[in-house]
Amino acid sequence: xxxxxxxxxxxxxxxxxDVASAAGVSKTAVSFAFxxxxxxxxxxxxxxxxxxxxxxxxxxxxARMLTQGRTRSIGILTPQALAIVFENPYFGTFNAGVAVxxxxxxxxxxFISPLQGSLARAVGRATVDGVVAVGLSADHPxxxxxxxxxxxxxxxDSSALPDQPSIEVDDEGGARLAAEHLVGLGHRAFVVLSIAxxxxxxxxxxxxxxxxxxxxxxxxxxxxxxxxPDEAIVTSEATIPGGAASFAEAWDAGxxxxxxxxxxxxxxxxxxxxARERGLSVPGDISVVGFDDVDLARFADPALTTIHQPIARKxxxxxxxxxAILGGDAAEPxxxxxxxxxxxxASTGPAPIDRRRAD
Amino acid sequence: xxxxxxxxxxxxxxxxxDVASAAGVSKTAVSFAFxxxxxxxxxxxxxxxxxxxxxxxxxxxxARMLTQGRTRSIGILTPQALAIVFENPYFGTFNAGVAVxxxxxxxxxxFISPLQGSLARAVGRATVDGVVAVGLSADHPxxxxxxxxxxxxxxxDSSALPDQPSIEVDDEGGARLAAEHLVGLGHRAFVVLSIAxxxxxxxxxxxxxxxxxxxxxxxxxxxxxxxxPDEAIVTSEATIPGGAASFAEAWDAGxxxxxxxxxxxxxxxxxxxxARERGLSVPGDISVVGFDDVDLARFADPALTTIHQPIARKxxxxxxxxxAILGGDAAEPxxxxxxxxxxxxASTGPAPIDRRRAD
DNA sequence: CCGGTTTAGCAAACCGGTTTAGGCGACGCT
DNA sequence: AGCGTCGCCTAAACCGGTTTGCTAAACCGG
Numbered sequence: 001x002x003x004x005x006x007x008x009x010x011x012x013x014x015x016x017x018d019v020a021s022a023a024g025v026s027k028t029a030v031s032f033a034f035x036x037x038x039x040x041x042x043x044x045x046x047x048x049x050x051x052x053x054x055x056x057x058x059x060x061x062x063a064r065m066l067t068q069g070r071t072r073s074i075g076i077l078t079p080q081a082l083a084i085v086f087e088n089p090y091f092g093t094f095n096a097g098v099a100v101x102x103x104x105x106x107x108x109x110x111f112i113s114p115l116q117g118s119l120a121r122a123v124g125r126a127t128v129d130g131v132v133a134v135g136l137s138a139d140h141p142x143x144x145x146x147x148x149x150x151x152x153x154x155x156x157d158s159s160a161l162p163d164q165p166s167i168e169v170d171d172e173g174g175a176r177l178a179a180e181h182l183v184g185l186g187h188r189a190f191v192v193l194s195i196a197x198x199x200x201x202x203x204x205x206x207x208x209x210x211x212x213x214x215x216x217x218x219x220x221x222x223x224x225x226x227x228x229p230d231e232a233i234v235t236s237e238a239t240i241p242g243g244a245a246s247f248a249e250a251w252d253a254g255x256x257x258x259x260x261x262x263x264x265x266x267x268x269x270x271x272x273x274x275a276r277e278r279g280l281s282v283p284g285d286i287s288v289v290g291f292d293d294v295d296l297a298r299f300a301d302p303a304l305t306t307i308h309q310p311i312a313r314k315x316x317x318x319x320x321x322x323x324a325i326l327g328g329d330a331a332e333p334x335x336x337x338x339x340x341x342x343x344x345x346a347s348t349g350p351a352p353i354d355r356r357r358a359d
Numbered sequence: 360x361x362x363x364x365x366x367x368x369x370x371x372x373x374x375x376x377d378v379a380s381a382a383g384v385s386k387t388a389v390s391f392a393f394x395x396x397x398x399x400x401x402x403x404x405x406x407x408x409x410x411x412x413x414x415x416x417x418x419x420x421x422a423r424m425l426t427q428g429r430t431r432s433i434g435i436l437t438p439q440a441l442a443i444v445f446e447n448p449y450f451g452t453f454n455a456g457v458a459v460x461x462x463x464x465x466x467x468x469x470f471i472s473p474l475q476g477s478l479a480r481a482v483g484r485a486t487v488d489g490v491v492a493v494g495l496s497a498d499h500p501x502x503x504x505x506x507x508x509x510x511x512x513x514x515x516d517s518s519a520l521p522d523q524p525s526i527e528v529d530d531e532g533g534a535r536l537a538a539e540h541l542v543g544l545g546h547r548a549f550v551v552l553s554i555a556x557x558x559x560x561x562x563x564x565x566x567x568x569x570x571x572x573x574x575x576x577x578x579x580x581x582x583x584x585x586x587x588p589d590e591a592i593v594t595s596e597a598t599i600p601g602g603a604a605s606f607a608e609a610w611d612a613g614x615x616x617x618x619x620x621x622x623x624x625x626x627x628x629x630x631x632x633x634a635r636e637r638g639l640s641v642p643g644d645i646s647v648v649g650f651d652d653v654d655l656a657r658f659a660d661p662a663l664t665t666i667h668q669p670i671a672r673k674x675x676x677x678x679x680x681x682x683a684i685l686g687g688d689a690a691e692p693x694x695x696x697x698x699x700x701x702x703x704x705a706s707t708g709p710a711p712i713d714r715r716r717a718d
Numbered sequence: 719c720c721g722g723t724t725t726a727g728c729a730a731a732c733c734g735g736t737t738t739a740g741g742c743g744a745c746g747c748t
Numbered sequence: 749a750g751c752g753t754c755g756c757c758t759a760a761a762c763c764g765g766t767t768t769g770c771t772a773a774a775c776c777g778g
Contacts, residue, residue: 427736
């Protein structure tokens with residue numbers, strides 16, 4: 001008997017009923033003491049509080065969620081494994097923006113990623129009031145699942161759906177700026193380093209981020225009368241080694257660009273490294289433009305010319321929009337597109353004169 | 360009437376009772392259909408399932424948590440704001456390790472950080488089965504709060520408590536290696552760049568990570584008969600600008616070290632930058648050793664000699680230990696200390712001969 | 719001393735599931 | 749025919765809170 005008591009005392013956390021009976025009041029009174037102290041006589045309230053305190057009582061958050069019908073936390077949904085997300089500086093900055101907005105509004109953060117291979121299962125388990133989905137293409141069935149579950153969702157870096165709120169960045173315009181910058185420096189021979197997540201097969205999503213950036217490159221080049229043959233487009237995952245491999249592949253296949261358009265800063269840095277290994281100087285022989293403007297771009301050597309996008313602000317805005325929707329504001333689906341801009345640093349310069357002949 | 364119905368249909372998600380009555384069975388049957396289909400006749404089970412499907416029914420995760428008494432998610436607790444955590448590459452790698460172990464065990468991830476300034480409140484709200492606390496010193500009252508709440512917890516990078524499971528790294532040993540490396544290269548004049556989180560005042564925690572590293576430095580220097588005066592220890596936050604400022608402070612105060620012992624890679628890189636700005640060459644005039652071995656160290660120019668610690672593995676181990684505890688294994692509090700090692704790269708070299716005289 | 723208004727606190731319903739303890743009819747066996 | 753067993757399903761209790769009436773006592777003015 002006594003042993004059981006002790007075990008229970010150690011193992012079971014006190015419930016509201018325990019506090020109620022210990023204080024000689026009803027559960028209601030205890031609840032009031034915490035949530036609407038005004039409805040109790042002042043000394044009753046404080047007595048209940050002190051009893052609760054000595055018992056070590058904390059209202060059970062799950063029970064609370066159930067009755068209140070909300071969790072006060074929001075989910076970040078990514079199709080990649082979380083390990084990849086956390087290691088990636090781009091997501092680091094994005095998540096920082098998310099965190100700022102969430103903390104300001106008093107929401108906790110919950111990460112939803114494929115659980116045992118199934119995003120669907122993970123979504124089903126998630127106790128969140130709403131979701132910010134990152135990098136989800138329209139063909140992901142989860143989008144439909146979440147909508148049917150009635151979970152408010154804001155899409156980011158995804159193929160936009162007309163009736164789904166989203167925060168985007170002007171990828172196409174940014175890409176155009178990058179290409180125009182190089183064209184303006186006299187470059188005529190290009191290689192494009194495209195990116196694709198390693199896990200997904202459908203790199204063909206016509207509305208995905210890579211497709212939009214490619215359209216921008218193409219538009220600027222076409223305007224200058226420059227052709228971009230298929231073999232000048234090489235795809236890898238968005239990492240430094242990936243970029244190095246892509247550049248190597250193009251170069252070793254005999255292509256002789258004077259400029260590289262990279263869809264991410266990481267691939268750009270990888271390309272610079274591979275170029276240097278082949279005895280080329282950046283920007284003397286080859287100019288490189290990245291995309292995103294993560295920290296890496298500033299610290300690279302030479303500092304990387306790149307397209308800046310407001311990564312953290314994108315996260316912030318997405319959360320703000322989501323919270324507005326949760327609050328019942330924002331009746332219409334809202335789409336917002338943030339601007340991009342060129343940041344010229346040291347990795348781009350004039351096209352070498354007679355580069356081809358000197359070869 | 361009809362309007363109300365429609366509104367409900369849109370707004371209210373179907374509950375288990377809705378499914379039950381639609382399928383003409385009891386709630387129990389519906390529950391069984393999802394959780395223990397074997398207890399139902401095969402065609403009953405599939406009929407219920409299809410009814411549930413057309414209704415768009417998903418078991419409510421919060422209700423489930425309440426009855427099952429567990430959330431299947433674990434919390435990462437940090438005293439810093441999440442924005443800082445996510446931007447920091449160290450945490451990025453750590454979290455990646457955490458994510459690997461959590462995903463493997465089918466646990467979701469929940470981040471707990473001061474909510475409206477109060478870590479206590481955030482902990483109270485958190486629906487998690489257990490917590491991995493990072494960089495919490497013993498004087499944080501939250502440690503006690505969590506223990507009283509009966510929430511299993513594993514401490515990481517914290518001042519170890521004897522009865523609390525923890526995963527540590529051999530900070531002192533690593534620091535000793537760093538100092539011995541420099542001593543072995545002939546250095547006799549040192550500056551130590553210590554680190555302290557900007558928010559916390561109590562940089563005095565005698566068991567905190569900085570204190571442990573300082574002990575290691577001191578031990579190695581003392582063994583070589585080298586004094587480390589107080590003014591040779593400068594503190595900043597663990598960022599590149601912080602390190603640059605620290606080095607500048609020491610140098611401009613007239614100190615003329617030939618070697619810098621930095622407690623983080625970021626401060627080390629900052630110091631290298633500040634040194635170069637003063638016309639010093641690294642490692643020609645000044646050698647620099649960092650700590651942690653984050654990606655930055657490899658990519659810095661010159662590549663940074665540093666103390667490697669298994670950051671991601673620390674996260675993985677912490678989660679594994681936590682999950683073992685949740686599973687009822689691991690009766691005794693467990694402490695684990697992972698090894699550190701020196702990674703010699705290009706930022707360290709022999710002490711300059713007659714450096715002082717040439718000045 | 720009475721009727722009306724506060725005030726303080728309670729019982730019970732509810733949130734949306736899971737789980738225990740049976741109930742009921744069909745079947746097999748003797 | 750009687751009885752035990754099994755297969756299939758259900759009623760009701762439960763998880764730990766919040767919230768909605770409602771009641772009984774205290775208070776108040778006339």
